[in-house]
Amino acid sequence: MKEIFAEVLTIGDEILYGQILDTNTKWISRELDDLGIKVRRKTAIADKKQDILDALDESLKRSDIVLITGGLGPTKDDITKKTLAEYFDMELELNPSALEDVQDIFSRFGKEVNEINKQQAFLPVGSKKIKNERGTAPGMWFEKGRKVVVSMPGVPFEMEAMMAKTILPKLKKHFPLPVIVHKVIKTIGIGESWLAEEISDWEDNLPEHIGLAYLPGKSQVRLRLTGVGADREQLEAEMDKQIEEILPRVKKYVFGFGDIQIEDAVGEMLKSRELTIATAESCTGGFLAHRLTAVPGSSEYYWGSIISYHNDIKKGALDVDEKTLEAHGAVSAETASEMAVGIRKKFKTDIGISTTGIAGPDGGTKEKPVGTVWMAISFGKNVETRKIQLPGTRILNIEYTAVHALNFLRQTLEKQ
Amino acid sequence: MKEIFAEVLTIGDEILYGQILDTNTKWISRELDDLGIKVRRKTAIADKKQDILDALDESLKRSDIVLITGGLGPTKDDITKKTLAEYFDMELELNPSALEDVQDIFSRFGKEVNEINKQQAFLPVGSKKIKNERGTAPGMWFEKGRKVVVSMPGVPFEMEAMMAKTILPKLKKHFPLPVIVHKVIKTIGIGESWLAEEISDWEDNLPEHIGLAYLPGKSQVRLRLTGVGADREQLEAEMDKQIEEILPRVKKYVFGFGDIQIEDAVGEMLKSRELTIATAESCTGGFLAHRLTAVPGSSEYYWGSIISYHNDIKKGALDVDEKTLEAHGAVSAETASEMAVGIRKKFKTDIGISTTGIAGPDGGTKEKPVGTVWMAISFGKNVETRKIQLPGTRILNIEYTAVHALNFLRQTLEKQ
Numbered sequence: 137m138k139e140i141f142a143e144v145l146t147i148g149d150e151i152l153y154g155q156i157l158d159t160n161t162k163w164i165s166r167e168l169d170d171l172g173i174k175v176r177r178k179t180a181i182a183d184k185k186q187d188i189l190d191a192l193d194e195s196l197k198r199s200d201i202v203l204i205t206g207g208l209g210p211t212k213d214d215i216t217k218k219t220l221a222e223y224f225d226m227e228l229e230l231n232p233s234a235l236e237d238v239q240d241i242f243s244r245f246g247k248e249v250n251e252i253n254k255q256q257a258f259l260p261v262g263s264k265k266i267k268n269e270r271g272t273a274p275g276m277w278f279e280k281g282r283k284v285v286v287s288m289p290g291v292p293f294e295m296e297a298m299m300a301k302t303i304l305p306k307l308k309k310h311f312p313l314p315v316i317v318h319k320v321i322k323t324i325g326i327g328e329s330w331l332a333e334e335i336s337d338w339e340d341n342l343p344e345h346i347g348l349a350y351l352p353g354k355s356q357v358r359l360r361l362t363g364v365g366a367d368r369e370q371l372e373a374e375m376d377k378q379i380e381e382i383l384p385r386v387k388k389y390v391f392g393f394g395d396i397q398i399e400d401a402v403g404e405m406l407k408s409r410e411l412t413i414a415t416a417e418s419c420t421g422g423f424l425a426h427r428l429t430a431v432p433g434s435s436e437y438y439w440g441s442i443i444s445y446h447n448d449i450k451k452g453a454l455d456v457d458e459k460t461l462e463a464h465g466a467v468s469a470e471t472a473s474e475m476a477v478g479i480r481k482k483f484k485t486d487i488g489i490s491t492t493g494i495a496g497p498d499g500g501t502k503e504k505p506v507g508t509v510w511m512a513i514s515f516g517k518n519v520e521t522r523k524i525q526l527p528g529t530r531i532l533n534i535e536y537t538a539v540h541a542l543n544f545l546r547q548t549l550e551k552q
Numbered sequence: 553m554k555e556i557f558a559e560v561l562t563i564g565d566e567i568l569y570g571q572i573l574d575t576n577t578k579w580i581s582r583e584l585d586d587l588g589i590k591v592r593r594k595t596a597i598a599d600k601k602q603d604i605l606d607a608l609d610e611s612l613k614r615s616d617i618v619l620i621t622g623g624l625g626p627t628k629d630d631i632t633k634k635t636l637a638e639y640f641d642m643e644l645e646l647n648p649s650a651l652e653d654v655q656d657i658f659s660r661f662g663k664e665v666n667e668i669n670k671q672q673a674f675l676p677v678g679s680k681k682i683k684n685e686r687g688t689a690p691g692m693w694f695e696k697g698r699k700v701v702v703s704m705p706g707v708p709f710e711m712e713a714m715m716a717k718t719i720l721p722k723l724k725k726h727f728p729l730p731v732i733v734h735k736v737i738k739t740i741g742i743g744e745s746w747l748a749e750e751i752s753d754w755e756d757n758l759p760e761h762i763g764l765a766y767l768p769g770k771s772q773v774r775l776r777l778t779g780v781g782a783d784r785e786q787l788e789a790e791m792d793k794q795i796e797e798i799l800p801r802v803k804k805y806v807f808g809f810g811d812i813q814i815e816d817a818v819g820e821m822l823k824s825r826e827l828t829i830a831t832a833e834s835c836t837g838g839f840l841a842h843r844l845t846a847v848p849g850s851s852e853y854y855w856g857s858i859i860s861y862h863n864d865i866k867k868g869a870l871d872v873d874e875k876t877l878e879a880h881g882a883v884s885a886e887t888a889s890e891m892a893v894g895i896r897k898k899f900k901t902d903i904g905i906s907t908t909g910i911a912g913p914d915g916g917t918k919e920k921p922v923g924t925v926w927m928a929i930s931f932g933k934n935v936e937t938r939k940i941q942l943p944g945t946r947i948l949n950i951e952y953t954a955v956h957a958l959n960f961l962r963q964t965l966e967k968q
Binding site for chain 1: 580
C-alpha cells in the first residue's frame, strides 16, 4: 500500500513571531498519525500572499494532503481565502449555506451579522464548505487530482471540532490507508543512553516494519514502538510480543504504558492498595500536591498537605522538633523524616511524604548548595529518606523534585 | 538597513507526529524578534537524511540564518550531525574540547562516560563547537558565505541556555541589526476586545514605526508595543511617552510591565507593605501555593499552606465548622470564608486566602456545576469572597482559579 503523506501549514504572524504557542499542529499530527497518514512536514509562514502561494505549492508537490490553519478571520490582514482562490483559479462568491451558518452563530449570541462578518460567507466556487459549528469562519475543502487541500480557522476550539466531525472522516474515505500502531512504554529514573545500552541488541533485532524511538522528558524516557502493517490485530500481537520480550530487562524503570503520567501510575497503585496519602512540602511549595491532584478522582486517596515554607510552620503545624531543626537544619534527612511522620499523624493517612530543599537561586551554602533536596516517606513502621542533588533553575528544581518524589513513592509502593 | 531573515528547523519525529508540544520555536522566535531578526518560516521535519538536506537547502536559499533544533541525542535514530557534516562537506572528528565538556557533565553526576556518549564529542571539522552547559550534546555553528547555520539539541532547557549565552550574542555580532525596542504592558481581568475598544483611538494615532499587538493569555492580555528605529534612547523615550498617555485609561487592569508575572507583582506588593500570607486550598490542590512560591525570595512573605482536599482536613486542620459544611457544602462562600480565616489564624499571617471549587471532570451538580469556584481573602477586619464560573477542563480550571485568586489578592492589596 502506498503511504499517504500530509503536511500542515500554519498561517499567521502570531505563531511565526512566537507570540502564541502552536498547539494546533500537535493535535492535528496526532489525529493524522492515528489514521495512518504520515505527516511529512509542518510549516509556519506569515500572512503574506507570496509566502502562502510558495509554501502551498511546495507542500502539494511533496504530499497528498495539505491542512492549512489560520488566516481566516474577518479582518483585512487575513488573506488566506483570497490567496487560495487565486491558487486554484476560482472566483469568490457568496455561499448561501455559509451565510446561514454565520447568521446562526450570531443569532445564538443575540447579535446581527454585520458587513465584515458577511464577507466570511464568500467562498471559492469549486471548493466545498466545511461547517464551523463554533465560529464564523467556514472551512474549505479543495481537490486537485487525487490530492486534497483543506483550509481551517486557527482557533483550536473551532479547528478541532471541524477536523473531528468532518475532515478526518472525509480523509478516511478519500484515501486508502495502512494500519499504524503506536505502543509507548514509559520509564523513569534511567537516562536515555543507559536505557539504549541496556536494550540495544533487542532494538537491533526489531523487524523492519517496527520502529523504536527514545523520547526523553524530565527524569523520564518514553520508548515508542511504531508498527506499520495491513492487519491491526496481527500487528498489535506482534508488537505486544516484542514488548513482552524486553519488559523483564527494564521492568524496574517502567511505570506504565501509553499516555499515563507518573502521578496517574502512583494514584492507581494507591487506589488498588486502598491506601491514603498526605504531603508535607517545603521546597516544592505545593507542586507535589498539584501533580497528585492533577489526576481526576485523586480525592479518593489524597487527603491534603501542609506546606511549611516558614520554619515556624514546620514546628507548629508539622511537629518537627526544634532541636532537630537546630542540629541538622531544615534541609536534612532528620527534618524530612519528622515532616513525613508529622503529616501522616496529623492527617491520619497511611502514608506521609515530605520534601525539603534549596530550590534557589539563593539560600545555598557550601555544604548544602542550591539543588540539595531531602525527601522522606513514612509508611507502615518505616521512614525512608532520600537525597538528590539537582543542577537546575528554581522552577526546574521544583519540578524535578516532584517527579523524584513521585518515583520514590512508586518504588516504595512496589515493595508491598 | 537590509532586513535579516531567519528560519527555524525542527528535526524529530516526536514533534512531527505530535507526540510532544513544540515550545522551542516559540521561544526562539521571540528571542530573534527581540533582536530585530525576522523569522520568515518555521519548518518541522522527520529525522530523515534527505528531508533534512532538502529543508536546510531551501531555508538557506531564502534566509540568512537557519537555526536547527533536535536530532542530536546519543542514540542511533539521531542523524542530524552526520547529515550536516555531509551537507557542508566536512569530516566528523573527535573534538577534544567537546569531549572534556561531556566528561565534565558526567563527573558532576559521578558517572563515567560510555561509548555512546563519547560519540557526542565528534564534530564536523570546520564547524565551531557551542558549549552545552546543561547536557551532553554540543551545539554547532556553521558559516556559508555570510550565512549562518546553527544546530542545537532539542531539549528546551539545554537549547535555551545555549541560545542565551552564546548564539544570540554571536548573531548580534555577525549581522548588522536595526534597533528594536519592545515594551510590554501586562493587564489582567479584561478581555482582548474590550481592551481594544477602550484604546482604539490611541492605537490609531500611533506613529508608523511603533506597532501594537494584543497577546492574550489566561485571564490576561499583554499589550506589546514594538518600535523600530536607529537610536535606542530616542526610541525608548518616544515609546515611554506613548505608554504614559494610555496608562491612566487602563490603569486598573495593569499589574506590571515586561516579563513580570502576576505572582511577582503580588509578591512585590506584599513585600513593600511588609505583609505575610498563607493559603488554604481545596480545588487548586497546591497550585496557588506553587505560583506564589515560584517567585525567588517568596519565603520572605509566604508562610505556607494547608491543602484540605478531604473535608475532614477542612474541619480538623482549618477549623471549618461542621455545620457550615453541612448547611452550605464545601464549595460555598461560607466555607471559603472560614478556610481563609482559619489559615490566617493557624499560621499567624496578615492575610489568609482560600479556594474551594469543583475542578472536574466529576463532582458537579445542577446548582454547582463543574467549574464553580469560591475564594475568600481574610485581611484586616474583613473577609471578602468571590465566585467564578469556569468553562474548562480540570487542569485549566485549576490554573484559571489560581490566576483569579492572585488577581483578587492584587485588587485587595491595591485598596490599601
